[in-house]
Amino acid sequence: MTELVFKGKEFVWNHHLAVPFRPLVVQADKGIGEPRLDGNLIIQGDNLHALKALLPMYSGKVDCIFIDPPYNTGEEDWSYNDNVNAPMIKEWLNSNPIGIEDGLRHDKWCAMMWPRLRLLHELLSDDGSIWITLDDNEVHRARAILDEIFGEDCSIGQIVWQKRTSRENRAVFSPSFDHVLVYSKALKDTWKLRRNRLLPKEGGYANPDNDPRGPWASIPFSAQGFRENQVYTIVTPTGVEHRPPKGRCWGATEPEFEKYKERNLVYWPKGGNGKPRIKQFPEEAKGLVPMTLWPAAEVGTTEDSKKVLMDIFSDYQEDQLRFHAPKPVDLVRRVIEIATRKNSVVLDSFSGTGTTGHAVIAANKWDGGNRRFILCEMEDYADRLTAERVRRVINGYAFTGTQKTELAREKLNWRTIEKAADLVHKVQAIENLHGHEYDRIKKEVKDGELVVTGEKAVAERAEGLGGTFTYCTLGDPVELDRILTGVDLPAFEALGPVLYHMATAEVADPAVLYAADFYLGEASAYIVWMIYKPDLDWLKTSDAALTLSFARHIHGLRPDKKHLVFAPARHVSQRMLDSEGLGVEFAPLPQSLYRVERG
Known part of the structure; x- marks a missing residue:
């Protein structure tokens, strides 16, 4: 395999390992619904640190990753600001905005992407897939990086997406498409077998004869x-x-x-x-194999997505929405249709305007799914734009105009003209099935295609799609050596997942992190406990030690399972624990070096 070489590669090769764990700090007032770390998440903070924070709870659990990283055109205002501790490259790995005159901008882009892709690979499930949108500036380097991290045999395909239909007369060639790279941990043939499903067939279902089995x-x-x-x-x-x-x-x-x-x-x-x-009937339809050419007519353009953004934020000034080529909801929904099941976790670590969250909510509304999204955004607009878009999609937003939903699109050729009656029947079926949902069903022929659209007049407010999410920021790093000094004492829910993940190589369940009695969760080999409170004086008392009574108590709860107990100290020997057959093992916390007062 040909290796991609770029300046600084040796310094970022394992940089993701040096990134400290930082806890997710819930900002309850910025989310919707009861805060929970196992639901929809929007995380404000550097995405490298955010991805590391997700590892203890989501390693190997993400089914679909969709990212839209900087294209590195030389005109984008992005900076390399990773804290790589290497004096030899600090001079050029700086936080200055990267521009067209930066002779090392491609090296910096590769250095930025490498550790993030390493962490994304860890978060991805065994049959999950990652989808990356790029243009010609970096797509060839991205493929080389992905070949190294995922393996050449795990390259699923490269899709061409028609991002614009208008002509750019100032360019040498008017750019009309972007690339979408698709990789998986699974080999291509294996991923094909495990792929969620084929794309739904075009055309609607109806029930003109009132068949008791439903629409067909x-x-x-x-x-x-x-x-x-x-x-x-x-x-x-x-x-x-x-x-x-x-x-x-x-x-x-x-x-x-x-x-x-x-x-x-x-x-x-x-x-x-x-x-x-x-x-x-719908459950019997085999569906369509996805093609590698995705026309604008099927998944939208960047201009379409800008219009949607302007509709959602009709009260914002135009300069508040100056985003370069946001992705259309229909593009991400197409990815979700192919790559997810109804309970999948979808991650976007370059979330920008929040399109991925919008698409997941829309997909759940459409098919009754329970997919969850995780969005990471480091810029200051994470709250006022990324999260605000999701809030408005969930709750509804001020809007006056006509909401349009495309229901079918059929290319017109001689074959369809010969079978015009069948085409009319298909349109009638759509009208029968969806007519009550809209003010009218519009049928028009445009650019050689028959387009059927449902239209609904909205006087004051667009209807919300429902849902919840939790807004988080990143807390201070959990550094075990600093805990020894007693200066940094992280919260129980911050330290617990890190130790659980380190000890078991499995992910912690966010739902149990607020449980009482020091319980961390059940792994395949152990039930894990952590006797801990972020209180230095309490950690010095006998209450913070593993005792024989505590060991007997947890053994009595689950005598069929081994127990691993993290604690600053213990007041019972391992020999005594073993002699009673309690199946309890002690793992010292760094606080075990503190003097424990025996009362």
Whole structure:
């Protein structure tokens, strides 16, 4: 494998290991709903530190990562500010904004991305995937980095997204697309098998005959080729006789077709005169394999996303929304459709305007899912823009105009014109299914495509989609050697996940971090406890020590499991614990060097 070499690589190779753990500090007044670290999260702070803070609770638990890092065009105001402790490169790894005249800007971009991608790799689940949007400036270097970290065989594909439809006459070539790199921890063929699902088929479902099984679509009852036992005459309910189309045969033998009729799975178009079609219910649809070309008509453009942002923040001044090419919600929703299940965790560590959070909420609203998002943003607009967008999407926002939702898009060619009746039936099915949700269903032909759109007039306020999230900042680093001095005593919920993760190589459950009785959680090998309070005087007392009575107590709770107890000191020997068969092991905290008062 060809290796990418860039200045500073040897210094950032394992830099992610030197980044200290910092606890997530809940800012309850900035979120929506009951604060919880196992729900939707928005984290304000350097994303390198935020990713490290997530490791004890989310390592190997994230199913989909979507990031839109700096494209490094030389016109973006981003800075390299990682605290890499290497005097040889501090001179050029500085916090000055990186511009087009910076001869090392590509090296700095690689040095910035490397440790972040290492941490993202750790957070990703075994069959999860990472999706990265880039342009031509760094896409080739990004592929080389990803090949090293994930492995060449874990490259799933490279997608072309049409980001704009207007022409840029000032450019040498008018840029019309960006790249989306897709990698996974799993090999390509394995990821294909574990992939959530194919894209939903175009067209809506309806129930014109009030089938008790619910809405359905129809597919042609014919197949390519010639099979003698599948060539016969079919008579419609109105007496019209049909033979298979030329060069084709029916989709099943005549006895099988009769079974379809008995099960009420046959639909006769054209008022009962047309060739038979077979009912297909949503759960039976195989769907469509995603293509590597994603047109603007399907997933939106950067101009579309700017308009959405302006609608949501209609009370903001234009200079408050000066963002270069925010990503469309439909683009991220397409990724979510392919890469997630209904209970997946979706992470965006370059969250910007909060599109990923918006897309996750919209996807849950659409299919009843319970996906969770984690957004990281270091800039000062994390609260007033990133989180505020999510608040407005959840609660609704002031808006006057027409909300439009695309319901179907069909390319018009000779084949669709020949089967115009089928196309009309598809549109009618959409109207039957969604007509009550909108003021009108608009049908228009545009650029060779039939577009069906639901339109609803909004007088004063756009309806919220519902949901909750917790807003966090990053606390002071948890540095175990500094705890020895008693100067830095982190909170129980800050120190606990770090020790749990270090001791078990497993993730802590955020839901139990506020539990009583010093309980940290249950790992595969141990139930883990930590006798600790962030109080130096208390840590010096006998209450902070592992005692025989405490060991007997926790053994009695779960005698079938071993117990690991972190504590500053102990008042019982390991020999006595073993002699009673309690299955309790002691792990000293740094505070064990303190003098413990025996009362």
